[in-house]
Amino acid sequence: MASGTLVIGESTEDGKLNPVVPELIGIGSRLGGPVTVALLGSGVEGVAQEAGAFGASKVFVIDDAILKDYQGDSYVPIAERIAKEVNPAVILMGQTMMGRDLAPRLAQRLGTAVAMDCVNFEMQGDKLIAERPCYGGSARARYTINGMPQIATVRAKAQEPAERDDSREAEVVKQPAGVGEGDVRTRIVERRKEKAEGVRLEDAKVVVSGGRGLGGPEGFKPLEEMADVLGGAVGASRAVCDLGWYPVANQVGLTGKVVTPDLYIAVGISGASQHMAGISSVKNIVAINKDPDASIFKSSRWAVVGDWKEIVSGFTEKVRQLKASG
Amino acid sequence: MKTAHSCCCRAAFDALRSGRNGVSSQDCGKISGCYTTARDETRAGGAGNGDLRDQPHRSSLLIVFPDQGDRSCSQFRVDEAAKKVLPAPGIQPVPSQFDTIGVEAALRIKDKQPDTVITVLSLGPDSFRDTIKHCLAMGADEGVHINDPAVNGADHWATAEVLAAAIKKLEPFDLIIAGRQAVDWDMGIVGSTIAEILGIPVVTIAKDIQHNDGRVTVERVLLDGFETVEAPTPAVVTVSNELGEPRYPQLRQIMMAAKKEVKPWTLGDIGISAPEKRITLEALFVPETKVETEFIEGDTPQEKGEKLATRLREAKLI
Numbered sequence: 204m205a206s207g208t209l210v211i212g213e214s215t216e217d218g219k220l221n222p223v224v225p226e227l228i229g230i231g232s233r234l235g236g237p238v239t240v241a242l243l244g245s246g247v248e249g250v251a252q253e254a255g256a257f258g259a260s261k262v263f264v265i266d267d268a269i270l271k272d273y274q275g276d277s278y279v280p281i282a283e284r285i286a287k288e289v290n291p292a293v294i295l296m297g298q299t300m301m302g303r304d305l306a307p308r309l310a311q312r313l314g315t316a317v318a319m320d321c322v323n324f325e326m327q328g329d330k331l332i333a334e335r336p337c338y339g340g341s342a343r344a345r346y347t348i349n350g351m352p353q354i355a356t357v358r359a360k361a362q363e364p365a366e367r368d369d370s371r372e373a374e375v376v377k378q379p380a381g382v383g384e385g386d387v388r389t390r391i392v393e394r395r396k397e398k399a400e401g402v403r404l405e406d407a408k409v410v411v412s413g414g415r416g417l418g419g420p421e422g423f424k425p426l427e428e429m430a431d432v433l434g435g436a437v438g439a440s441r442a443v444c445d446l447g448w449y450p451v452a453n454q455v456g457l458t459g460k461v462v463t464p465d466l467y468i469a470v471g472i473s474g475a476s477q478h479m480a481g482i483s484s485v486k487n488i489v490a491i492n493k494d495p496d497a498s499i500f501k502s503s504r505w506a507v508v509g510d511w512k513e514i515v516s517g518f519t520e521k522v523r524q525l526k527a528s529g
Numbered sequence: 530m531k532t533a534h535s536c537c538c539r540a541a542f543d544a545l546r547s548g549r550n551g552v553s554s555q556d557c558g559k560i561s562g563c564y565t566t567a568r569d570e571t572r573a574g575g576a577g578n579g580d581l582r583d584q585p586h587r588s589s590l591l592i593v594f595p596d597q598g599d600r601s602c603s604q605f606r607v608d609e610a611a612k613k614v615l616p617a618p619g620i621q622p623v624p625s626q627f628d629t630i631g632v633e634a635a636l637r638i639k640d641k642q643p644d645t646v647i648t649v650l651s652l653g654p655d656s657f658r659d660t661i662k663h664c665l666a667m668g669a670d671e672g673v674h675i676n677d678p679a680v681n682g683a684d685h686w687a688t689a690e691v692l693a694a695a696i697k698k699l700e701p702f703d704l705i706i707a708g709r710q711a712v713d714w715d716m717g718i719v720g721s722t723i724a725e726i727l728g729i730p731v732v733t734i735a736k737d738i739q740h741n742d743g744r745v746t747v748e749r750v751l752l753d754g755f756e757t758v759e760a761p762t763p764a765v766v767t768v769s770n771e772l773g774e775p776r777y778p779q780l781r782q783i784m785m786a787a788k789k790e791v792k793p794w795t796l797g798d799i800g801i802s803a804p805e806k807r808i809t810l811e812a813l814f815v816p817e818t819k820v821e822t823e824f825i826e827g828d829t830p831q832e833k834g835e836k837l838a839t840r841l842r843e844a845k846l847i
Contacts, residue, residue, distance in 0.1 A: 256662060275721075275731065300751055304733050304743045311725035316686060316807035332811065338614060342607050345812040348803075388730040389760045392746070396754040409847070427701040433847055436692065441770060451771055452753050458770055460752065487846055488820075507823050507837055509830035517834025525842050 205351045207236035209291035211282055211309075212254060213244065213273075213301050213405045223297035225257040225364035227357055228458075229295040231295060232258050232365055234326045240373075242287045243278055245271035248377070248505045255373025257365040263289075267380035269387070272394070273301045275308055276387040281380060283312045286352060293331050294354045298461075302356040305461065310354050317354035322361035322483075331355065338476050359405075360463045360484060370515025401463050402436040404453060409435030410464040412455055413443060414478070416471020416492060416511060420448035425512065426470060429519045432526065438462065440478050456481035470511050491515065514529040580777040612813040631706045632664045633775040634768045638704075638740050639668065646670045648699060652691055653682060665786040666778035668676055672791035673699070679796055687804040689722035693803045695794065696727065703762040704745060706738070717767070724765035732758050735773035 208231030209325040212224045224240065231238035240259040244266065251262045252447045263285050269277055282305060286294060296302040298320045305443055308316040318333035325332040331353040334345045348354070382508070404410060411430040413423055424438065438455035439448070455462055457480035467482050468489045474497055482488065491511050500506045507514050633651065639645040644691050647669040651657050654676060661672035673695065678693055696705065709718030717733070726732030736755070737748035745764050749756045750771050778786070796803060825835035825840065841847045 250797045303717055304721070307721040308725050308731070310718075311686070311722045316684070318716065318808065332595070337813075341815065342614065343812075343814055347811055349807050349809060354777060389732060389758050392757040392759055393758040394751075394754065395697065437672075445770060445773065451750065489841070500822055502820055503822050504820060505825060505837060505840060506613050507825045507830075507833050509833055511830075514834040514837070515832035517829075517831035518838050519834075521835040522839035522847060524840060525847070 205292045205526050207231075207289070207291050208238045208295060209286060209289045209352070210238060210240045210259070211296040211305065212240045212242045212252075213297065213299065214247045214250055215244065215355050218246050220253045221297065221299070222364070223299060223357065223359050224254060225367070225494075226362050227295045227297065228254065228257045228360070229365035230261055230324055230362050231293065234293060234324060235329070236292065237261070238288050238450055239291065240281065241265070241283055241289075243270050244484050245269075251375045252373065253367075255375075256367050256369045258368075258371065258372050259373045263374050264375060264377045265380055266377070269380055269382060271296065272391055273388055274387050274391065275304050275390055277380070277382045278305055278310065278387070279308045280382055282309050284381065285378075286313060291352050292329055296354075296356050296383055298356040299356050305413045306354055306356045307507050311353075313352060315350040315352055316348045317353060317356065317431050318348065319356045321355045322356050323363075324355070324362075336480060341476060347444070358461055360461070361390030369454065371482070378499070385465070387388065394431045395473040397450050402430075402434070404436045404438055404460050405464055407436035407462070407464050409433045409468070410455070410462050410471065411435055411440035412440065412472060413449065413470050414440035415446070416440045416454065416473070417443070417448070422471070424513075425519070427466075429515055429522075432519055432522050433463070433466075435466075438481075440472050440475070469499055469503075470515060472499055473497050474502065553654045563839050568831055585724050607811070607813055607815050609814050612810050613815070627777040629664065629667065629769060630772050631768050632667050632669055634735070634738050634766075634772055635704075636668045636776065640757065642740070648673060648702075650657065650692065650695060651675065652683070652688055652695075654681065661791050662786055663778065665789045665791070666783045667776055668778075668782065669789075672790060674795075675792055675794045675799070677795045677797075677803075683804070684806045684808045685718040686722060689719045689726060691799065692719065692799065693723045693726040693795065694799045696723065698799055701744075701763075703764075704738075704740060705763070705765040707765060707767045720765050720767035727763075727765075729763050729765060730760040731762055731765040731767070733767045734769045735766050736769055738768070781818040 210224065210227040210231055213221045215221050228240065233261055237260045238258060239261045240254040241263040242254065245268050246266065248266045248405060265281055279285045283326045286309065294307055306317045306319065318335060321333040321335045323334035330347050332345055332347060333355045334343055337344050352514060370470050389482045411426050411433065411479050413426045417423065427437055436452060439453045441456050443449050443456055444451045444454040454460065458480040459481055460478065461481050463484050465485045467485045470491045472478060488495065488503045489505045490499040491514050492499065493511065495508045535744050547553055554614055602655050635647045639647060647662040647668045649661050649672045651661055661674055665672055675691060675695055683691065705723060721731050721733065731748040732749065734750045735747045736750050739746040743762055745760050747758050747766055749758055750769050769836040780835060809831060825833050825837045
């Protein structure tokens, strides 16, 4: 009888537990039943007990150089093997680069389904109700999965992380990868980082984003200045990233990053659902737009209609004064 | 092949490898989906069926997802009882942008290798024929439209199973190019699932696809950069918007597309029955939003900006 939750965990590049993992463990704990974590990677053994401190009762560690970079062909069969051994009712992973690729493939191998990018969960008997935003967060859909296990990927920061308690200990089970070079049909030829400068978008308390309304790439200069004064980061809509006005690494939205700052200032962004999906958890949205009917105003706490250049100029100057006077 | 997890997948893979030509089937009736494929007519020796086995073929397969996106996404209403989203009056459904990006990706390969044949394959109701026609006007060569009431409202897995079965009929091919995500409903699942069913490699979220003799080189979009991945073909590649704007058909192309064939197929033509659904949509609703918008007023835009700063300071946000 399938029971409990299996979390497919992951580590960050610098070898820490990915912050989504405590969130996944938290969800699993609230759904009821034991939470098992599978950690796949290279050099991940060190964070196994950390998963235990967040409430996992058992942690599978598959630590192998072949797992250094995520590749579906190496990760999918291992996840499949552990899923069959654990026989959980629910499998959770983050809506990360790994989760996006791994979850659909794992679902097919296990003959079941996955609900992607979910933000809310509920258990009714042994049925998982998974809720995900659609239409850019304007609507919500609730799904149930007809078979077992029930797989879902979870949007980062949608749920509170589990509380850490270092007195808790998990049973750690080390397993060999069981996959070799010959099993991996894809080959990573090159990996390049597009480095975003300053505060990371995902960590920023204030995000200032620009859209097509800026009129050109030069429009980002005053926005960078504004973000600088606020100690925030600069984001961009998909439209302007597609146009090459601003690096893709700064894209906020369905196909970019999901951000959760305390304050989000959208300049020249109309509010396409694709963009709103990236800020659906933000409570304080300010929209600056020349179109009084821009749809983004509907989700905005504060709205300013008019020429963005002058508004931003007046705003940045005033913020400087306020900051100077404490 | 190595990771094929069932005999079925293995057989499918072998069939793909064998180079059997199933594209020219004359017995197509109606279709409930559509794909796009491209073949190298020159290399294939005038597309004679008998020559195909020994000739390298190039083909791209585009999957158009069974839900048409609505570009004016802000204008819709939700019918909670029917669990459907209704477009605002006057809004015509358009092809999902990610899927026309898939056609664009295939056309860029064809730009370099003009002997490539592009077939568009899609699954959906009658209106999807227009979507396929649009892809043909963009430059795809032929269309297959799987249109069968038995798969109306198919979920991602039923869709993937039907498309995978249709792909087997359309083989041989080198590449299946799938849109990464339909505007709203697709969860990025169909392309990967097809690859798993067929037992072939998949590379997701491509911004650039290069195809050379038995290998595909894909530039993938990561959250903080890019990575280049190689895979042997046949393979599935799902594309991302970073690939760039899809080309828009010229009038001449639209006229030419009128002559291109869209084969109508039913499940019977593919030889499968309707797959079971694996996921159930229990509810669709608009969450209550309690945002009260305050419009910042002022005599000049400059002054509005200053007032905004003051308001945000009062709210202790800056």
